[in-house]
Amino acid sequence: MSMLPQASSFAPDVDHLFDALLLLCGLVTIGVFAVMIVFCVRYRHGTAAERTPARQHLGVELTWTLIPFVLFMGIFGWSVHLWIRLRTPPKNAQPVYVVAKQWMWKVQHPGGQREIDTLHVPVGQPIRLVMTSQDVIHSFYVPAFRVKQDVLPDRYTELWFTATQAGTFHLFCAEFCGTDHARMGGSVIAMAPADYARWLHAHAGLGLAAQGEALFRQLGCSGCHDPQSGVHAPDLYDLYGHTVPLSDGSQVLADERYLQDSILLPKKQIAAGYAPIMPSFEGRIGAEDVLALVDYLKTRTRAAEDSHEHR
Numbered sequence: 001m002s003m004l005p006q007a008s009s010f011a012p013d014v015d016h017l018f019d020a021l022l023l024l025c026g027l028v029t030i031g032v033f034a035v036m037i038v039f040c041v042r043y044r045h046g047t048a049a050e051r052t053p054a055r056q057h058l059g060v061e062l063t064w065t066l067i068p069f070v071l072f073m074g075i076f077g078w079s080v081h082l083w084i085r086l087r088t089p090p091k092n093a094q095p096v097y098v099v100a101k102q103w104m105w106k107v108q109h110p111g112g113q114r115e116i117d118t119l120h121v122p123v124g125q126p127i128r129l130v131m132t133s134q135d136v137i138h139s140f141y142v143p144a145f146r147v148k149q150d151v152l153p154d155r156y157t158e159l160w161f162t163a164t165q166a167g168t169f170h171l172f173c174a175e176f177c178g179t180d181h182a183r184m185g186g187s188v189i190a191m192a193p194a195d196y197a198r199w200l201h202a203h204a205g206l207g208l209a210a211q212g213e214a215l216f217r218q219l220g221c222s223g224c225h226d227p228q229s230g231v232h233a234p235d236l237y238d239l240y241g242h243t244v245p246l247s248d249g250s251q252v253l254a255d256e257r258y259l260q261d262s263i264l265l266p267k268k269q270i271a272a273g274y275a276p277i278m279p280s281f282e283g284r285i286g287a288e289d290v291l292a293l294v295d296y297l298k299t300r301t302r303a304a305e306d307s308h309e310h311r
């Protein structure tokens with residue numbers, strides 16, 4: 001029923017739910033108006049209609065309570081089922097990093113390809129966007145994919161989708177973010193896998209992790225965090241995806257958010273057994289630098305896992 005192209009694997013399911021809600025609301029509206037008109041005519045002033053108050057009738061009470069209840073619970077179950085799918089990226093989803101700022105979308109692919117206000121993706125491959133904002137709240141919205149996710153400063157939010165048809169689709173910022181909010185858009189370009197591989201090859205740059213590694217040395221992180229340094233600082237090998245005991249006795253999963261927080265807000269969560277001497281990098285490095293550092297730390301973990309396997 002939708003006029004928009006259905007260009008992602010979610011699109012038909014979101015449309016089915018929307019159509020069902022529209023149909024249900026339409027039927028209720030028609031029913032309400034029909035009864036209203038009939039009553040207006042039958043009980044208008046001066047007619048000889050029966051006007052004694054109606055007696056309670058258990059069957060009627062139960063019917064009008066149970067039918068809406070079942071309908072509402074059905075809609076609830078249906079929506080939750082779809083919502084969980086929308087929120088759970090598959091394991092093989094390919095990460096792409098997005099930084100929003102007034103008023104543009106900056107995209108970084110793991111291979112170092114960078115683009116602004118465009119996002120190239122292959123058809124048929126799940127894509128997981130890891131998004132953050134450099135200033136205010138934005139919202140990443142691709143109507144043809146039926147996906148939308150707020151993008152917040154100092155936080156990572158995720159969005160995933162699988163494009164199902166090649167083409168160019170509008171990308172909007174769906175959260176009012178200042179003067180040029182209306183112009184903060186672009187396009188998502190879904191390509192056949194072979195075309196996408198060619199595009200990646202033509203735009204290859206210094207990989208994100210390699211940029212992160214350079215920053216890791218430039219910013220002096222390696223001065224404390226390298227295993228051979230004399231400073232008592234947490235070893236960052238094998239960190240990503242593992243559980244970290246904290247000084248307050250709790251534990252935290254070392255995910256992307258934890259790594260970003262540790263760089264920008266190191267006093268927030270102190271690893272058990274270490275003094276809180278790490279300086280904050282908040283305001284000193286940009287959101288893209290943080291992404292590069294986080295990606296580098298992730299590859300170090302992968303490298304550590306590989307060497308475990310080879311042992």
Ligand SMILES: [Cu+2]
Nearest residue numbers: 138173177184
């Ligand atoms: Cu915006």
